[in-house]
Amino acid sequence: MRLFVVGDIIGKPGRRALKYMLKGYRDLVDLVLVNVENAAGGFGITKKVYEELKSLGVDFMTSGNHIWDKKEVYEFIDSVKDLLRPANYPDGVPGKGYGLFEKDGVKFALINLMGRSLLDSNLDNPFRVFDRIYQEVSKITNIIIVDFHAETTSEKWAFGLYVDGRASLVYGTHTHVPTADHTILKHGTGYITDVGMSGCWYSVIGMKSKEAIERFLKGIPQKYEVEEKEDVIFNGLLVDIDNISGKTLRIERLQYYIRKEELDGV
Template identity: 45%
Template sequence: MSNIIRVLALGDVIGHRSVEGIKQNLGAIKKAKMIDFVIANGENSSYNSLGISRKNYEDLIGAGVDVITSGNHIWKNKETFEFIDKVDRLIRPLNYIPSLPGNGKVVIEVKGVKVCVINLIGSTFMDAPFISPFFVIQQELNNLPEDVKVVIVDFHAEATAEKVAMGWFLDGRVSLVFGTHTHVQTADEKILPNGTGYITDIGMCGFTRSVIGDEVERSLKRFLLGVPERLSPSEEGNFQMNGIIVDINAETGKAVRIERISYEFQVY
């Protein structure tokens, strides 16, 4: 058994057509890149890009995603309240108040190795009922079983500084910290001094003729007229898959390689 676990993390999936794009293309990517484990942020995968439905969940898992993370839009689809406690591969931010349904972490066995995925939400410019992500993750890691060496954190946050700070805070304590939420992929992927892979934001899975995934014309109206405009996920242009591929040593839990990826496809 190889002691390397190769992880593919995909940015926020925008709308149901992007779910279709993943269904059509993820399998080939997994095969070509020899991927062992896939994480995708699914909080925007609903038809209106707000929340996730049971069908979105089942489609993403069926396409080859192993764990679906989320963020501040997780509760925008009321259906989520009905099924989040009935499925085992969808997590919401761990630092939400405990009375909310769902779990903030999941442990999956990959190649005989326990892999823990933790979801956090940022505290800056985010309208959510949260507890400090730094406090919560420290508590969680202190209580993590010793046999869990591979720990991956999706930090769903707005502020770049908060994401960078979290990377340094967790360096050497987790295998990988990647940011989500802004839908714009950053070019700062690195392995920190104590072995934690890091990137500020992995981007999105959405269409290229868009404003961070939403229709261009509707988005422009918001800026030009200064009035509320209901956003709608774009389906124009090529389908773009942003993310990272990270190799993690299963014995040490340290990242040994990180690669930023961006693919474009046509969706039929």
């Protein structure tokens, strides 16, 4: 099974970059996985954006702490099976945090988890939540894919080591900054600390730089808006997973700088 994995896509520039890239890759891969918590205006996701991404060929969408920023998500997240929120939210929260799926006769599990360090300490322990989910899904499939949405590299790396040999792939999201530590761990789990964002390159994690700099200069809150006028960077992964063992066979990091003129009409 070949996966095309995309980290946080930031607003319209991120969606356009994804569309641009999928023209070349969609027919070469089995699954397209995208983190969409910043897909609509940089914060959250709407039904319209969800449908746009599905029309591009996205198979499954994961998220993180911004999943609830667009309130209309409450109206449709329970009615779709391919949009996940972190599984370690407490019981009673709308949506699902994981699922068992099938593509071309191959069964797999997709799990969305969120770290607690410097994020939300009220969440359930993601390590323990993984253990509980693993007990269920490992009876059905060896292919277990995890989007671990977390702030600190130490928590992500520790999680990767903890699930090595049980998860097929652990890819980090949230920081918007790609890391160069993509690897196959000792027991066959593919791993990267953060896939990185897709959005405008000359920005501060996808947002207009002026307001971000003002915040650091003056220490007071600013209203952030997605940068849309600069060239775009795309970050993603190509991952090959063995259909029988569930081990990662190959993991490759993708990074493309796309001039805004190339996105005209996309």
